[in-house]
Amino acid sequence: MTDSDPIAALVELFADAPVAVLTGAGLSTDSGIPDYRGKGTVPRTPMSIRDFMDDSGYRQRFWAGARVGSAHISGIKPNAGHAALARLEAAGRIDGVMTQNVDGLHRRAGSRTVVELHGNGSVIRCTDCGNRWTRNEVLGWFDTLNPGVVERSSEAEIAPDGDARVGDVSDVIVPPCPVCGGILRPDVVYFGETVPPGVFAAAESLLNGAGALLLAGTSLAVNTGVRLMHRAERRGIPVAVINRGPTAADARAAVRIEGGTSEILTALVTELG
Incomplete structure (x- = not known):
């Protein structure tokens, strides 16, 4: 109409x-x-939970991008x-x-x-034991394990989900669950869920x-x-x-x-x- x-x-x-x-x-x-599909947006493949769970390199890239992008997200209102x-x-x-x-x-x-x-991207849960933490808590653990990552990737592009598109992540250490050592993931619904x-x-x-x-x-x-x-x-x-x-x-x-x-x-x- x-x-x-x-x-x-x-x-x-x-x-x-x-x-x-x-x-x-x-x-x-x-x-x-940024919008996922708005005018001028570069097409991108949504994150698959299968990729996240099965590919350790994928998790390295995710957490590095989350940490670098967090400085941008913190100023968003x-x-x-x-x-x-x-x-x-x-x-x-x-x-x-x-x-x-x-x-x-x-x-x-x-x-x-x-x-x-x-879901809510500020909540992180363990896929094994189900315990939950804030995103900021987990990113703090990431900093302890990966000093200097933010400085090396300060010019990285911010993706529509608020994370950054970082380069080489081969040396990134992914923080494990502090309770059981399991895989930590954002408490959100990803592609395939x-x-x-x-x-x-x-x-x-x-x-x-x-x-x-x-x-x-x-x-x-x-x-x-x-x-x-x-x-x-x-x-x-x-x-x-x-x-x-x-x-x-x-x-x-x-x-x-x-x-x-x-x-x-x-x-x-x-x-x-």
């Missing part, structure tokens, strides 16, 4: 019930995190789009946020109910109480978002899209706005009062 006043069309979706919101990488680009969604929740216009992002920015912006469909049933059920709960579904900053290239869109369609509620570039929902959208999430969500908050 093309509307002469797209913000007004969005406002109408909030008339009868809270709106369910699903966010993707495009919401965080204004915070300085929620943007106006995150803040707008937190305000909508506080006003009762949405009941929470479903997100495909693992950057934790929704909670930092003040959102209270956040369904992190793909599925969203935990309980997490998806929490997303469905938000969707089941909603009068519409708003997709913000996602192309719906990942199956998780597509499944939620199909559930919205089965419920007969309208779908709205805010995104830079095409999405898998464009042909189905009751409202489609081409543009950045920060400015459009901010304008929506203003119009809703």
